[in-house]
Amino acid sequence: MSASTHRWSQRVTQHSDALTLENKVFKKRDARSIAQSLKRSAERSRRRKSTPFRSAMSMLNFYINRMGRNLTPTRRKVLERAKVSLRELFGKNRDSATAKRR
Numbered sequence: 870m871s872a873s874t875h876r877w878s879q880r881v882t883q884h885s886d887a888l889t890l891e892n893k894v895f896k897k898r899d900a901r902s903i904a905q906s907l908k909r910s911a912e913r914s915r916r917r918k919s920t921p922f923r924s925a926m927s928m929l930n931f932y933i934n935r936m937g938r939n940l941t942p943t944r945r946k947v948l949e950r951a952k953v954s955l956r957e958l959f960g961k962n963r964d965s966a967t968a969k970r971r
Contacts, residue, residue, distance in 0.1 A: 888916075888924055894907065903929075929952060
């Protein structure tokens, strides 16, 4: 595998067309601060094609999915809590969203 194809996911997080992320945002230890940083980035972005919430959640999910098995259980917990915090910051209640679909 060449170097250019091997690290495509790293390029996406660093040079995303949708969001300009704070340096090392996914390395933070506090889930709330990760969520706040993603929210700030999403709200400031003029390049995103979706709502700020969807852009921020998409970037977080992208990072979790790309790390896959390389994520430690502790790190995964922090990032999953960041999803919950992100929903709270944007005033999204997951229970009511799933209830509407039924």
